Amino acid sequence: MLTIGELSRRTGVKVPTIRWYEQAGLIEEPGRTAGNQRRYGDTDLERLAFIRHARDLGFGLDSIRELIELGGHPERPCADADRIASAHLDDVRQRIARLQRLADELERIADCGGHSVGECHVLNALGDHHQCAAEH
Amino acid sequence: MLTIGELSRRTGVKVPTIRWYEQAGLIEEPGRTAGNQRRYGDTDLERLAFIRHARDLGFGLDSIRELIELGGHPERPCADADRIASAHLDDVRQRIARLQRLADELERIADCGGHSVGECHVLNALGDHHQCAAEH
DNA sequence: TCTAGTTCCTCTAGCGGCTAGAGGTTCAAG
DNA sequence: CTTGAACCTCTAGCCGCTAGAGGAACTAGA
Numbered sequence: 001m002l003t004i005g006e007l008s009r010r011t012g013v014k015v016p017t018i019r020w021y022e023q024a025g026l027i028e029e030p031g032r033t034a035g036n037q038r039r040y041g042d043t044d045l046e047r048l049a050f051i052r053h054a055r056d057l058g059f060g061l062d063s064i065r066e067l068i069e070l071g072g073h074p075e076r077p078c079a080d081a082d083r084i085a086s087a088h089l090d091d092v093r094q095r096i097a098r099l100q101r102l103a104d105e106l107e108r109i110a111d112c113g114g115h116s117v118g119e120c121h122v123l124n125a126l127g128d129h130h131q132c133a134a135e136h
Numbered sequence: 137m138l139t140i141g142e143l144s145r146r147t148g149v150k151v152p153t154i155r156w157y158e159q160a161g162l163i164e165e166p167g168r169t170a171g172n173q174r175r176y177g178d179t180d181l182e183r184l185a186f187i188r189h190a191r192d193l194g195f196g197l198d199s200i201r202e203l204i205e206l207g208g209h210p211e212r213p214c215a216d217a218d219r220i221a222s223a224h225l226d227d228v229r230q231r232i233a234r235l236q237r238l239a240d241e242l243e244r245i246a247d248c249g250g251h252s253v254g255e256c257h258v259l260n261a262l263g264d265h266h267q268c269a270a271e272h
Numbered sequence: 273t274c275t276a277g278t279t280c281c282t283c284t285a286g287c288g289g290c291t292a293g294a295g296g297t298t299c300a301a302g
Numbered sequence: 303c304t305t306g307a308a309c310c311t312c313t314a315g316c317c318g319c320t321a322g323a324g325g326a327a328c329t330a331g332a
Contacts, residue, residue, distance in 0.1 A: 003299095003308075003309080004308090004309075005307095005308060005309080014290085014291080015308090015309090016290075016291065016292080017289085017290065017291085019310095019311095020289075020290060020291090024289090033298085033299085034298095035297075035298045035299070035309085035310090036297085036298080036309090036310065036311095037297095037298065037299080037308085037309055037310070038309085038310090055289090057238055057241060057242060058235075058238050060288080060289090061288075061289075067258075067259065070256075070259065071259050078256035078258065078259065081256050081258040081259050082246070082256075082258060084258075085242060085245065085246040085258045086246050088242060089239060089242040089243060089246050092235055092238050092239045092242060093239055095235055096232055096235045096236060096239060099194075099228055099231055099232045099235070100232060102193055102194050102228050103225060103228045103229055103232060105193060106193060106221060106224060106225040106228060107225060109221065110218070110221040110222050110225050120206075120214035120217050120218075122203075122214065122217040122218060122220075122221045123203065123206065123207050123214065123217050139279075139280080139328095140279090140280075141278095141279065141280080150319085150320080151279095151280085152319075152320065152321080153318085153319060153320085155281095155282095156318075156319060156320090160318090169327085169328085170327095171280085171281090171326075171327045171328070172280085172281065172282095172326085172327080173279085173280055173281070173326095173327070173328075174280085174281090191318090196317080196318090197317080197318075
């Protein structure tokens with residue numbers, strides 16, 4: 001039996017976050033001591049590790065909820081899990097592409113060029129959208 | 137004199153967002169009609185375009201506030217503007233790197249491999265952090 | 273001048289995913 | 303039995319908006 005603090009230490013998920021996951025329906029309500037403190041078992045440990053890992057990979061809580069649901073039915077086809085992961089991958093790739101465009105644009109304007117604010121390339125470029133190389 | 141709706145149409149910033157920028161101190165409180173409606177001038181149009189552009193480039197509102205402040209003092213050295221833009225560029229680059237690591241990991245696990253949830257590569261990989269190629 | 277329809281006003285609440293703090297209780301060690 | 307750490311609940315805040323309620327003001331046409 002683990003206290004919430006031990007669970008936190010073992011998974012790297014902060015204590016308030018664990019309580020918040022419970023509230024959000026990602027983990028089951030655990031048993032309690034006579035004094036109303038949460039006590040966790042190995043199942044909770046595994047599930048929280050799963051959540052932690054999925055969060056690290058950038059999955060949203062809704063996706064994680066779905067994945068957990070799926071995990072509870074080992075006989076069902078896993079096309080859904082595939083779909084969720086692929087959709088997420090697409091999303092991540094799009095975010096990368098967008099950020100890359102931003103980085104390119106920022107690189108172009110980030111080298112100030114002048115000495116005082118009045119002739120500052122950065123501020124001028126920001127003020128005038130027509131100077132941009134690409135849409136964003 | 138522009139109504140808030142016209143300003144919105146010309147800058148592509150939604151009406152509630154304009155009001156919110158005012159609240160957040162990014163744009164000045166505009167004049168009002170006798171009936172208490174906001175009326176904007178060209179200065180507001182320019183500033184809002186500036187804000188819009190900076191937001192598109194991913195600057196946070198705090199940075200934008202600083203940049204606006206700087207823009208108001210054309211005689212001052214522009215090292216600060218440079219610093220803000222470079223810091224932001226660094227930040228964007230870091231986010232790209234992180235997302236790239238995620239994408240790599242997701243690519244590795246996203247192809248399910250099995251047919252039912254029980255043997256699903258995706259769910260197993262998520263459950264077991266040791267299968268990961270790199271830290272994240 | 274009246275009316276209809278659009279736009280505007282303020283205020284409040286909600287999104288995701290936590291995080292922080294107040295104020296109080298329970299547990300474990302000595 | 304006392305101490306002090308860890309726990310409890312509840313509320314509020316972060317960013318950058320977005321949505322909706324309920325009402326007032328503008329504008330074009332009849």
